[in-house]
Amino acid sequence: MTSVMKSLTRPLAPEERERAFASKKKEEVIKSQRLPVRYHVEDFDVEDRPRRFLEAFASILKHTNYRVALDHYIRVTSRCARCAVACPIYDATHDPRDIPCYRSELLLSIYRRHFTVSGILRARVLGDPGLTDEKIQELADSYYNCTACRRCHFDCPMGIDHALITHLGRYILSEIGIAPRALVVSTREQLIGATGNTSAIPVPALIDTLEFLTEDILDEKGVHVPFPVDQEGAEYIFFTAVSDYMMEAETLKGIAAVMKATGDNWTIGTGYYDAINYGLFYNDQVMEHALQKMQAEAKRLKAKKILMGECGHASRTAKYFYPTYCGGKDALPVISILEYTRQALKEGRIKLDPKVISETVTYHDPCNFARSGWIVNQPREVLKTFCRDYVEMAPNGRSNLCCGGGGGTVSIDEIRPYRTTVSGRLKAEQIRRTGANYCVAPCANCKKQLRELMEDQGVQCEIVGLHDLIYKAIILPPDLPSDEEATKRSAGHSVSLPEGGAS
Amino acid sequence: MTAWIDFARGPLFRLCFALMVLGLLRIVINTLLGVKEAYQRNPDKVVSWKEILRQTLGWLIPVGRLWKQRPIYSAISFLFHVGMIITPIFLASHILLWRNAVGFGWPALPLRVANWLALLVISTGAGIFLGRALHPGARKLSKFQDYLWPLLIMTPFVTGYIASNAVISPRTYQEMMLVHIYSGDLILLMIPFTKLAHCVLAPLSQLVTGIAWKFPAGAGDRVAETLGFADRPTWVPQARLATEPVMAEMAKKGEIRK
Numbered sequence: 203m204t205s206v207m208k209s210l211t212r213p214l215a216p217e218e219r220e221r222a223f224a225s226k227k228k229e230e231v232i233k234s235q236r237l238p239v240r241y242h243v244e245d246f247d248v249e250d251r252p253r254r255f256l257e258a259f260a261s262i263l264k265h266t267n268y269r270v271a272l273d274h275y276i277r278v279t280s281r282c283a284r285c286a287v288a289c290p291i292y293d294a295t296h297d298p299r300d301i302p303c304y305r306s307e308l309l310l311s312i313y314r315r316h317f318t319v320s321g322i323l324r325a326r327v328l329g330d331p332g333l334t335d336e337k338i339q340e341l342a343d344s345y346y347n348c349t350a351c352r353r354c355h356f357d358c359p360m361g362i363d364h365a366l367i368t369h370l371g372r373y374i375l376s377e378i379g380i381a382p383r384a385l386v387v388s389t390r391e392q393l394i395g396a397t398g399n400t401s402a403i404p405v406p407a408l409i410d411t412l413e414f415l416t417e418d419i420l421d422e423k424g425v426h427v428p429f430p431v432d433q434e435g436a437e438y439i440f441f442t443a444v445s446d447y448m449m450e451a452e453t454l455k456g457i458a459a460v461m462k463a464t465g466d467n468w469t470i471g472t473g474y475y476d477a478i479n480y481g482l483f484y485n486d487q488v489m490e491h492a493l494q495k496m497q498a499e500a501k502r503l504k505a506k507k508i509l510m511g512e513c514g515h516a517s518r519t520a521k522y523f524y525p526t527y528c529g530g531k532d533a534l535p536v537i538s539i540l541e542y543t544r545q546a547l548k549e550g551r552i553k554l555d556p557k558v559i560s561e562t563v564t565y566h567d568p569c570n571f572a573r574s575g576w577i578v579n580q581p582r583e584v585l586k587t588f589c590r591d592y593v594e595m596a597p598n599g600r601s602n603l604c605c606g607g608g609g610g611t612v613s614i615d616e617i618r619p620y621r622t623t624v625s626g627r628l629k630a631e632q633i634r635r636t637g638a639n640y641c642v643a644p645c646a647n648c649k650k651q652l653r654e655l656m657e658d659q660g661v662q663c664e665i666v667g668l669h670d671l672i673y674k675a676i677i678l679p680p681d682l683p684s685d686e687e688a689t690k691r692s693a694g695h696s697v698s699l700p701e702g703g704a705s
Numbered sequence: 706m707t708a709w710i711d712f713a714r715g716p717l718f719r720l721c722f723a724l725m726v727l728g729l730l731r732i733v734i735n736t737l738l739g740v741k742e743a744y745q746r747n748p749d750k751v752v753s754w755k756e757i758l759r760q761t762l763g764w765l766i767p768v769g770r771l772w773k774q775r776p777i778y779s780a781i782s783f784l785f786h787v788g789m790i791i792t793p794i795f796l797a798s799h800i801l802l803w804r805n806a807v808g809f810g811w812p813a814l815p816l817r818v819a820n821w822l823a824l825l826v827i828s829t830g831a832g833i834f835l836g837r838a839l840h841p842g843a844r845k846l847s848k849f850q851d852y853l854w855p856l857l858i859m860t861p862f863v864t865g866y867i868a869s870n871a872v873i874s875p876r877t878y879q880e881m882m883l884v885h886i887y888s889g890d891l892i893l894l895m896i897p898f899t900k901l902a903h904c905v906l907a908p909l910s911q912l913v914t915g916i917a918w919k920f921p922a923g924a925g926d927r928v929a930e931t932l933g934f935a936d937r938p939t940w941v942p943q944a945r946l947a948t949e950p951v952m953a954e955m956a957k958k959g960e961i962r963k
Contacts (some may be wrong), residue, residue, distance in 0.1 A: 266920060266922065267746060267920060277900065277903070280851070280852055281846040282782075283843035287775055292842070296841075303846055356771065359767065361760070361764060361777075361914060363917075364916055366914060377934075439869070487926060488923070490926070491925075497955075523920065525749035525751060526749040527922050530750065
C-alpha cells in the first residue's frame with residue numbers, strides 16, 4: 203500500500219496539457235462575454251464588472267459569516283506553499299497558480315485591498331487602481347479549476363480552509379452572472395421548472411422507472427421489493443441524486459432490497475425527489491431554497507427522518523446545512539443510507555452472502571463524506587463482511603484523493619478533458635495500482651467522473667455503488683403470502699400514486 | 706551610544722511591549738467577538754467542538770503532522786519556532802533585566818543551552834528563507850515581507866550571539882547590542898500589525914473556520930435583495946409543485962423565509 207502522492211511526480215506531457223486546457227468555446231462568445239474560461243456561461247451583463255463584483259462582495263459580507271474568516275485569514279496567511287503537495291491538481295500541472303494558497307490569495311487580496319482600512323490607505327499611498335476585469339477573469343478560471351475537495355485544509359499550519367474561500371469566490375462570481383451554465387440550467391429546472399428536479403424527470407417517468415426496477419428485482423431475486431411512493435407518516439423519506447433514477451438502477455435496487463430486508467417504513471415523495479444541491483458549489487441562496495424544498499416535502503408526507511442516498515455533496519448539504527435553513531434544533535435527523543445499512547448489518551437485520559463477490563474490491567472515499575470524518579469506516583465495515591478480496595487504496599479515509607470531479611465540475615461536460623487528465627490523474631493511477639475489479643464509490647458525482655476517468659485513462663475497473671454490490675449479495679427472505687399477492691397485483695402497478703401526485 | 710542602548714531597553718522596550726500586548730489583545734478579542742456574532746446568526750447550534758479542538762491541538766503540537774508534506778521544510782520551521790520562543794524568554798540576561806525592572810523573574814536556561822538554541826534559530830531561519838526562495842511554488846506566492854521576516858527575526862539572534870560569545874572590542878560589542886535591542890523592539894512592535902500575529906491567531910483558526918462554515922439562514926435572499934435582484938428570474942420557487950402549499954404555510958408560520 204504505497205502512497206501515490208509520493209511516487210507519481212511525472213508532470214503533464216505537453217500534448218496532455220494542450221488537450222486538458224483546450225477550450226471548445228467559440229471565439230466570439232469569449233469575446234462578447236470577455237471571459238476566457240473553458241466552461242459555458244449564460245449571457246450576462248459584462249459592463250462595469252469590477253464595480254458589480256465589489257458590490258456583490260460587499261453585500262455578501264454584510265449578510266453572511268464569511269467576514270470573520272476573511273479577517274482572520276488575511277492576518278495569518280504565511281504563503282508557505284505547504285498545501286501545494288496536498289493538491290492533486292498542482293501535482294499534475296506543477297503550475298504555481300494551482301497552489302491552493304495562490305487561489306485563495308486571489309480573493310484575499312481583493313478583500314485586503316477593498317474591505318480593510320489598511321488596504322484602502324495603502325492603495326491611496328501607492329496609487330493602486332484596485333480590482334480589474336483581468337483579475338475577475340483569473341478568478342473565474344481559477345475557482346472552477348479547483349474541485350473544492352478540501353484536502354489542502356489539513357495541510358495548512360495556519361488552519362486556512364481554501365475550500366471555504368473557493369466557495370465564497372464562486373458565490374460572488376455567480377451574483378454577477380458568472381457560473382457554469384450546466385449548473386445554472388439544472389438549478390433553474392429544480393427550483394422554478396415544471397419537473398422540479400435537476401434532470402427534468404417528470405413524475406410519470408419516475409413512477410415508470412420505479413415499476414420497472416421492481417419488476418427487475420422480481421425477475422432477478424424472485425421477491426417483490428416495492429419502492430413506496432407518497433406514503434404518509436413513513437419513518438424515512440428518501441432523497442437521492444435524481445440522476446440515479448436514470449443511471450444507477452443497481453444502486454437503487456440495492457437500497458430497496460435493504461429496506462425490504464429491514465422492513466422499515468420508507469417512501470419517495472413525488473412532490474420533490476431530488477437531493478442534488480448545486481448551491482453548495484456556487485450560491486448560498488440556491489442551497490437554501492433547494493433544502494427548503496426538501497423540508498417541505500418531508501413535512502407534506504409527515505416523515506420522521508431524512509434518508510440520503512449514495513450522493514456525497516447532497517448528503518453533506520443535508521447533514522450540515524439542512525438544520526441551518528430548516529428549523530435549527532428541531533430539524534429532522536438526516537441519515538445517510540451508508541450509515542443505515544451498516545447499522546442494519548450490525549443488528550443482523552440484513553444478510554449478505556459472502557460467496558457472491560469473489561473479485562477484488564476497493565473503496566473510494568467521496569470527499570464530502572470522508573473529509574469531515576463523518577463516513578469513513580461504515581461502508582468499509584459493510585464491504586469487509588462480504589467481499590473476500592478487499593483492498594485499500596492509499597491515501598484513503600479523511601485524506602483521500604478527490605475523484606477529480608468535485609465541486610460540481612463533474613456536471614460540466616465541456617471540461618471533461620481537464621477532469622480526466624488533470625484533476626483525476628492521480629486518482630486514476632491510484633485505482634490502477636489497487637488492481638481492483640470493482641471500485642466502490644458511493645456518490646453519484648464520483649461515479650460519473652470515475653467512469654469517464656477509467657475510460658479516458660484506460661484503467662480496467664468497474665465503478666459501482668456500495669448498494670450495487672449489496673444487491674448482488676443480499677439474501678432476501680422469500681415472500682410471505684401477502685407479499686405474493688402484492689406481487690401478482692404489481693404485474694401492472696408496483697407503486698400506487700396518490701391522487702394528484704403526478705400533476 | 707550607551708544612552709541609546711539604555712533608551713531602547715528601558716522606555717522603548719516598555720512601550721513596544723505594551724503595544725504588543727494591547728494590540729494582540731485587541732485582535733484576539735475582535736476575532737472572538739466575530740466568532741460569537743457568527744455563531745449567533747446561525748440557527749443551527751450544532752458545531753463539532755471536538756473536531757475543532759482536535760485539529761487545534763494537533764497543530765499546536767504538530768510533531769505527528771510534519772512528516773506528511775514537505776517534511777524537511779516543516780521540521781525546520783518547527784525547530785525555528787521552538788527556538789525563537791524559548792530562547793529570548795529563558796535567557797538569563799533577559800530575565801535579569803526583567804527582574805531589575807519589575808521585581809520578579811523565573812528560572813533561566815543554562816547559557817550553553819541558550820547558545821545552542823540561538824544557533825538553531827539562526828540556522829533554521831536561514832533554512833526557512835532558503836526554503837521559500839528555492840521552492841518554485843513558494844517563490845511565486847511570496848511577497849517582499851515574507852522574505853524580510855526570517856531575516857529580521859534572525860537579526861537579534863545573530864547580534865546577541867556575537868555579543869555574548871565572540872571576542873570583540875567594546876565598541877563592536879556596543880554596536881551589536883544596539884542592533885540587537887532595536888531589532889528586538891521593532892519585532893515586538895510589529896507583531897500585532899503583521900502576519901506575526903499568527904502567534905495568537907493560529908490557535909483560533911480551526912474555530913474561525915468551523916464557525917464560518919455555519920451560514921446564517923436567509924442570507925442568500927437578503928444578498929439578492931440588497932443587490933436589487935429580488936425580481937430577477939431566479940431560484941425562488943413558484944407555486945407549481947405539490948410542495949408549494951406546504952411551503953406557503955411554513956412561510957406564514959415563520960418557519961422558513963419566503
